[in-house]
Amino acid sequence: MSAVDLFSALLVVLGCVLLSAFFSGSETALTGASLAHMHSLEREGDRRAIVVSQLLRHKNRMIAALLFGNTLFNIAGSAVMTSLLIALVGENGAVYATFVMTALLLIAAEVLPKTLAINHPDRFSLTVARPVHLFVSVFGPLLAGVELLVRAMLKLAGVELGHGRTMLSPYDELKSTVDILHQEGNVERSARDMFGGVLDLTVMHVSDVMVHRTKMRAVDADLPPHQIIKEVLASPYTRMPLWRERPDNFIGVLHAKDLLRALDAAGGDASRLKIDEIMLAPWFTPEATTLEDQLQAFLMRKTHFAFVVDEYGEVMGLVTLEDILEEIVGDIRDEHDSAMPGVRPQKDGSVVVDGASPLRDLNRAMDWRLPDEEATTIAGLVIHEAGAIPEAGQVFRFHGFRFEVLRKMRNRITSLRVTPELQAEE
Template sequence: GARLSQEMMRNVEPYLACCQLGITMASLGLGWVGEPTVAALLRPLLLPLGISETAQHFIAFVVGFLVFSSLHIVFGEQVPKTLAIREPEPVALWIAWPLQASFILFYPLNWLLNAASSSVLRLLGVREASHLEVLTDVEIEGLVQVSAEHGEMEEAQAEYIHNLIDLGELDVADVMVHRTNMHSIDVAEPPAKVIDDILSTPYSRVPIWESEPENIVGIVHAKDLLKQLRQTGGDATRINIRALATKPWFIPDTTSLTDQLNAFLKRKLHIALVVDEYGEVQGLVTLEDILEEIVGDISDEHDVVVEGVRPQADGSVTVDGTVPIRDLNRAMRWELPDEEATTIAGLVIHEARTIPEPGQAFTFHG
């Protein structure tokens, strides 16, 4: 039953047509037997009243129509459909084989009627509708919201789906670590110092630069560094940091998060450097940054609290202007707007329409 149900779901249109044919035949059948049956039942009651034969048939028709139509609507339409909506899996298993038998039995008639209707539609220039039309993002979000409101889906699951759908509306520039907050290392430093710097960071991949911080020449993976240290017996002077680094991957700052997520998966990489239209490095984005936009903050034992955020004893929070709004919202469970600005400083300047003076106070969104 389960396998047959799955096959029906993959090829749903012929079975829906079979169901419609069955409903139509049932309606015609009820109309065919309804009036004679009701007339036979009512005749003994109507004869003593002296009602004419024509009036008896009319009364029988009206009563039969009301009774059998009501029975058909309740037991043939509303109850089965409501039951199927509320208990789809058990109902699908229960009706799979009877529906398959009906499908085979009435296949010639069903095929003939479908062919006739398709021909008429083509003559009228109307495209045939499909029961498998793809839902839009808005429709999917609406279904998810309704499911969550009625307890059929956990709130966290609904939020994941909403975040995944909204992923395409964000660019890597919205979630990247700005270059001023990037932890990068000068490749010209002594190997021992470079190794200490890399191993002392909470990051597994660190950009290295040459001549100037904006000139990123490679990415060093801590695991590769440890392997090299083991091979050299712990002698850092024998390690060539430049040769150990992998080629940096540069991406435009206008790349959508959906495209970048797919690119990460395709290339099997975890980090990319974001550049503007002039080729200047603006920051970096990681696979984790994108995943956090879907599932929220991903923390491990090496992660640090968002830098630049300092809760105060009076309940207030001191935040550096360079802190990204999205990181702050995630860490503090706030909902500060991030459409017009990326950092807290940008948000304050946007709202105040001026560059604040030291000690100046504003009230925004609160």
């Protein structure tokens, strides 16, 4: 074999390896490219992002084309290298060619380009988009036939394409993605919580965030006006529910600003006030209303307060606009609120928690991951996991935490000590 033929053969092998690396890296980059980033670049007018999006819309055909190209040049390079080494060293050249091409293709055509593509998928995808698109277009008819053959073979095997692509709903996928980005340090905890709160509005109901009837501050509408004024002034809230005859018979809502206007109009004489004329009509909303629907209803009615009723029309509690907004931005405190009510961190790493503390508030405040699907409060979670109402002093371990029941009143757990397992072991 002449030197020219040897040099030409080596160039062909090198070219095949480079082209194989191109197809191998392109496959990794394009399958790992961010659709959101490409969509953003599309809106900015980046033509390469448009090409990437077109390729991803026909992912099966794109992958078939890239595998075809990769396989074609792997085989071509191996064939040329085998012929070259057989011509140089004889029949043993085939064995040498196997080892040489395996090492060469593994390092230069697989590991190296794929490592580069994994670390820079978007940039790599934009770079290779046009040549890959041209290759897919040229070999389109052949690849369409391959795709049909593959689908037919899978159908014979009982596999239906398009079913079971993901076990997660878009809601779960978005939450999981943001959570992973937070763990990697790309998203702040506050941003992750706010994003998760917005998504949760579609799956949570007003019964999950309402103030229970037993914790509502309400006033008897038949009390003397001056006494009602004292009750309103003593309350940290601007809206006060009014009841008549019995505490669960709510007849309206008294706004502190309306009360002050009426008192000013009466010349400061409380005895001239007529509470029934000042109060606002009550608004009742079903407990199954989602927070998203309730938020829209608040915006349409231009009010911030509603009574929550069960299927029998009994008042279960109340929900406010602030309750819904807190699911997005976290606890909203003013000068009348206490910091983290019902949650008292201890020096040993444990936290003493009121049984009625909402799980979602605890998770936000302490950055915990206690499940809130089966229970709304920390006491409800312990009862659900224990399968019974525990006694004071009992200790449970689940979900990576140690729960000790400190106090119990009748059938209610009023106080618990919660300790993460790491601190509990120490």
